[in-house]
Amino acid sequence: MFLYCLIVLSLVGTNSCSTEKKYMAVEEKRFNDNSGGWQPGEFDPGKGTLLIETVEKKYQKQIEAFMIKNYPYKYEFVKIKKAEDIDKLAKYNDKNEYRFVLTVYDELRFTGRTPDSRAEIERHGMDMSRPPSVTRIVDFYFIDRKNNKSYNRSDRSSYVASKPLIKMLEYYLKKN
Numbered sequence: 001m002f003l004y005c006l007i008v009l010s011l012v013g014t015n016s017c018s019t020e021k022k023y024m025a026v027e028e029k030r031f032n033d034n035s036g037g038w039q040p041g042e043f044d045p046g047k048g049t050l051l052i053e054t055v056e057k058k059y060q061k062q063i064e065a066f067m068i069k070n071y072p073y074k075y076e077f078v079k080i081k082k083a084e085d086i087d088k089l090a091k092y093n094d095k096n097e098y099r100f101v102l103t104v105y106d107e108l109r110f111t112g113r114t115p116d117s118r119a120e121i122e123r124h125g126m127d128m129s130r131p132p133s134v135t136r137i138v139d140f141y142f143i144d145r146k147n148n149k150s151y152n153r154s155d156r157s158s159y160v161a162s163k164p165l166i167k168m169l170e171y172y173l174k175k176n
Contacts (some may be wrong), residue, residue, distance in 0.1 A: 037152040038168070040142045043100050045073040045172050051086060051101040054079045055162070062162035071169060083143050083150075101143040102165060105153050109135045139164045152164070 052067075054060055054077050067075060076098075080086060083103040092098040137152040138160070156164040 024032060034066060034067070036152045036155045037142065039171075040100065040144050040149075040151055042153070043142065045071075048097050048099050049074040049076055051076055051078050051098055052165070053077075053083070053090065053101065053103045053140075055104060059160060059162040060129070063165055065168050066162070068139045086145070095146045099144060099146045101145060102168070103143055104141045105137075105139040105141055109137060140168060 021109060026053065037053070050065070052075055055063065060077075078086060078089075078092075078101075080103075080105045086092050086098075086101060135171070137154060138158060141149040144151070154164050154168050156166055156167045
């Protein structure tokens with residue numbers, strides 16, 4: 001019986017792992033071929049200075065270490081509350097030099113139940129026995145200041161703020 005359980009568990013684990021690998025491959029392809037629309041076609045890291053919105057200190061240090069080690073182009077970190085705040089800073093008036101901004105998308109997602117959400121939760125088929133929880137989703141997206149256009153998020157969301165930014169910049173470093 002033990003051997004049978006071990007075989008069944010190993011097959012379930014293998015299938016789950018295989019499914020996850022397939023999902024990751026599809027996500028990687030979607031990221032690389034820009035079907036999510038996150039890549040500005042006119043972004044060239046060698047032209048102008050990339051502005052990058054700062055994140056909380058522990059992740060900012062990871063991003064700065066990555067940039068120093070891997071990113072040979074011009075960039076500056078900017079501490080802002082909203083992406084539009086850059087336009088208020090005189091230093092960045094030249095939209096040809098400071099055309100692209102990588103800005104933060106930060107969202108808290110609530111799951112589970114709360115006293116006022118019972119009907120909403122039941123309508124969507126969520127489990128009322130699960131305790132409420134909060135998940136933080138952090139991602140980055142480009143803004144083209146010259147054309148006044150915001151691009152989609154990278155869909156490389158993580159609760160670790162440095163991961164999506166590093167993944168996006170690694171893509172451009174491989175490309176150039």
